Amino acid sequence: MYSEEDIRRLAWQSRRGMLELDVLFVPFVNEAFRDLPEDDQERFVNLLACEDQDLFVWLMEREEPTDPDIKRIVRIILDRVQPD
Structure with a gap:
């Protein structure tokens, strides 16, 4: 569990x-x-450790992450800003 400070x-x-x-x-x-x-x-938290250039192409949906965990959190973020 993450504290408010975290x-x-x-x-x-x-x-x-x-x-x-x-x-x-x-x-x-x-x-x-x-x-x-x-x-x-x-x-x-693991996503934040990735390089900005990688984050950019994933979040702009130009490429998909190969790591399934990273792919999942990217999808969660995108679904939040692009609801059905």
Whole structure:
């Protein structure tokens, strides 16, 4: 379980300096992260360790991650901003 301090750190780490990533990550951490199951929270933390260029192509849906865990959290983030 992540504490409020941990979530504040994640929000800070979510600021990547690339507008396209910032507008997805920062609101996701602040509005959705707490409600994720623990395994998806861990997936998000692992996603933040990825390179910005990889994150960009995945989140712009130009490529899919090969790692199924990363692919899952990317889909969760995209589904949040692109509801049916």
